[in-house]
Amino acid sequence: MDNKRVHPFFMPLVAVADIDQILGQLVLRQAIPPFTPIVSDFLVSAISIAAFAIQAILIFILYRMIRKVRLGRMINRISLIFSATQLTIISLFTFTIVQFLLFSYYHTAVPALGEQLAYFWAIFLTGLLAARLLTWFRSSREITMLLYGLFAVFLTLYMVTRTFARTQLLLDLNPIMDSQSHPFNSIGGVPYFIQLVNAEAVLDILGFLSIWSASILLLLHYTRKLGKGVVISACALPVVPPTIAYVVLVLIYATNADEAADTFFKVGTITFLLQGLASGIIFGLPFLLIGSKLKGNTLVVRKYLLIAFAGMVLFHVTNLSALEFTLFPPYGFASVSSLPISAYVLFIGIYLSVAVVASDVNLRANIRKLLVEDPKILNQLADAEMQKQMHQHIKTLLIKAEAIQRVGLDKSSLESLSEEEIKDYISDVMEEIHGSRKNA
Numbered sequence: 001m002d003n004k005r006v007h008p009f010f011m012p013l014v015a016v017a018d019i020d021q022i023l024g025q026l027v028l029r030q031a032i033p034p035f036t037p038i039v040s041d042f043l044v045s046a047i048s049i050a051a052f053a054i055q056a057i058l059i060f061i062l063y064r065m066i067r068k069v070r071l072g073r074m075i076n077r078i079s080l081i082f083s084a085t086q087l088t089i090i091s092l093f094t095f096t097i098v099q100f101l102l103f104s105y106y107h108t109a110v111p112a113l114g115e116q117l118a119y120f121w122a123i124f125l126t127g128l129l130a131a132r133l134l135t136w137f138r139s140s141r142e143i144t145m146l147l148y149g150l151f152a153v154f155l156t157l158y159m160v161t162r163t164f165a166r167t168q169l170l171l172d173l174n175p176i177m178d179s180q181s182h183p184f185n186s187i188g189g190v191p192y193f194i195q196l197v198n199a200e201a202v203l204d205i206l207g208f209l210s211i212w213s214a215s216i217l218l219l220l221h222y223t224r225k226l227g228k229g230v231v232i233s234a235c236a237l238p239v240v241p242p243t244i245a246y247v248v249l250v251l252i253y254a255t256n257a258d259e260a261a262d263t264f265f266k267v268g269t270i271t272f273l274l275q276g277l278a279s280g281i282i283f284g285l286p287f288l289l290i291g292s293k294l295k296g297n298t299l300v301v302r303k304y305l306l307i308a309f310a311g312m313v314l315f316h317v318t319n320l321s322a323l324e325f326t327l328f329p330p331y332g333f334a335s336v337s338s339l340p341i342s343a344y345v346l347f348i349g350i351y352l353s354v355a356v357v358a359s360d361v362n363l364r365a366n367i368r369k370l371l372v373e374d375p376k377i378l379n380q381l382a383d384a385e386m387q388k389q390m391h392q393h394i395k396t397l398l399i400k401a402e403a404i405q406r407v408g409l410d411k412s413s414l415e416s417l418s419e420e421e422i423k424d425y426i427s428d429v430m431e432e433i434h435g436s437r438k439n440a
Helices: 003-028 037-069 073-103 109-140 143-170 193-220 228-254 257-291 298-318 333-373 376-380 384-399 402-407 419-439
Strands: 105-107 176-178
Touching: 003 037, 003 257, 003 298, 003 333, 037 073, 037 333, 073 105, 073 109, 073 333, 105 109, 109 143, 109 333, 143 193, 143 333, 193 228, 193 257, 228 257, 257 298, 257 333, 298 333
Parallel strands: none
Antiparallel strands: 105 176
16 A cells, blocks of 8 residues: 555644544634634534544554564454444444434533543543553663654643543533533532643643653664754744743733633634644654655665655644534534544554654664674675675565564565665765765
8 A cells, every 4th residue: 555545634634633623612602703603513523523533544544564574463442443433433423423413402412422432432442552652662771762662652642631631521511401501510610620721731841841851862873864854843843832932922912801711712722623633743743854864765764764754744644633613513523533543543653653763763773883883894895796695695684684683574675675775874884984974
């Protein structure tokens, strides 16, 4: 299954989920005039159905792709159960949409169940990713795996905290909602709600620091290939979206209090939500940059790195998702239903990409060690027989790479390195050696 069949669906889903969140938040805060009932029903239905259709297509494509990659029975079973659960969530939300379109009310238990299933799968998949990455780190001692593992840990804890806060709210929810209903008695009555929100903020900061550090370390491995300017820019970019968001909020608060209220809800809400989109793109950027420089089979390398990029973007957009029961009809179906599939794509993308990148770094280190320990090889590489022996040795190193063995990737694809690609590996390492000697 090539990239052309998978990736065109990710960005439309990101756009639909982001529009869903922005519209819902603006209407909720009365930052834009309320829509008429017919327009509101149409907007919610159209946005949600577009998201559901894209999700259904992605479920089918991703399931077939995972079966072909041969990641083992456990991952295949998770993929199957996830697909069934995602379709269940879509069905629950579709039932609610049909209900409020036909009867102008809905039972809150149905979408609430869908929301809880979405959060559960996001927690399960990010938790599983954290466990896998930290397990690999224990045997490989690769710091990049540790940092991405910590990011997954903080992300999981963040989602657990957010789920607990949402559950407390849902327990106070009216069983039936229509245009005249008041959904919650009082948020202030929810136990430890403020403490949970503060905990979310702390975990969000820790997650940001860990993934920023992981991105920097990942890019530093490829400084010579990417160029210092590109690496420095990519390392500095993550601080830009939150800085802009907080500067905008400070400027709004600095204005007249009466004038600031309306502006804050409009500009602040849009800026905050778009910050998630920008952060997802920036933190996914290292995977795109490295994918353009890695050697080897395109199916093994670029597809996984592009999936990691798409997962990073989609998850940063959807991890703040919540159904807005305070509105009628409720907004948030598109973004909440996209949460589990974004966690799944993030899990698969990072799960495979970190292994591929670790293998590439490991291979370069082994070639460098071989050339440094036996300098005569450098002078003998012009000999055809020596080149043949060197190429075979490098293929053996790649096949034996521990990171690849742990993940269980199809080894036949690793053996498909062409003679030209192996020459490129040797040439790259030789340039690094000569550059190190010049700088010494």
